[in-house]
Amino acid sequence: MIRVMLALLAALMALPAAAQDSMPPAPYAYNQLEDPAKEAEAAALMATLRCLKCQSQSIADSDAPMAGDMRHQVRSRIRAGESPDEIRVWLIARYGDYVSYEPTVSAATWPLFAIPVLVILIGGGVLLRRLGKRRSDANVDGGEAA
């Protein structure tokens, strides 16, 4: 157990050290595109792509060198005329759905979208029945529930 903990600790300490390099960032890692409309497209896309090194952040949020290189890819591809969807598809083909934060309806995720609708329908049904019942009760008692 202690050996496992030590190994984990060592692994955690090794990661930040391993992420260091002294190279200047890629041209479009920290520089916006000249065209504001294209930059807006790129920014919206970057906010929905996962940083692979720091997996709870988007590449727009992360200062990891690899996130910078991914931003460079996104901006230079948008600049070259690719659509945000094409770039997302390109990345998903390499890293799977995991790289994208944009929710998609698929065989595994459809209940996430269906359940809220179902719950609202059931809730509405229950509410209608209750209200209807109360109203008919009120009619019988001569308006006591008002």
Place this chain on the structure above:
Amino acid sequence: MTQNRLWLWLPLALFAFFAGLAGYMLTQEKDQFVESTMIGEALPEFVLEPAFGGLPGAARADFVGGKPRLLNIWASWCLPCIAEAPQLDALKAKGVEIIGIAIRDRPEDVANFLGQYGNPYTRIGSDRISEVQLAIGSSGVPETFVIDAKGVIRYQHIGDIRADDVPVLLAELEKAQ
């Protein structure tokens, strides 16, 4: 009536279930690796400049023809890459051709690293903006890919190669024949 009362506990039961699930998942070790979904796909087209003066650069064309090869994604600033250096030497000694791609690296640093830890490579391309790394679905250093003689990606090893990974990689190279 009691039948109806039981229904009232349902939301609480659901809440307890999800709280329990969250608590359980917190104790589970998370797999931090993002695997490439390019296995079985052709290695993308690329041409990279030499990473330092001593060896030629690397291109997709260098993987086509002859025997399956290893594509090693590494960097001189990467500590686990030092740990895997002896295992790459062991693979080289078995007659495996290893082509390196150095990520975000400088020629002098590459030369230093190879001088210190040995050079198992026949070629090293310099990927200064992780372009090829992203194109093959690699998410860190070091990673090692088996590329067959048709230039198709057949296997991915994530992290440094340990002694017991060497036979696995040799078997994957054999399978890619």
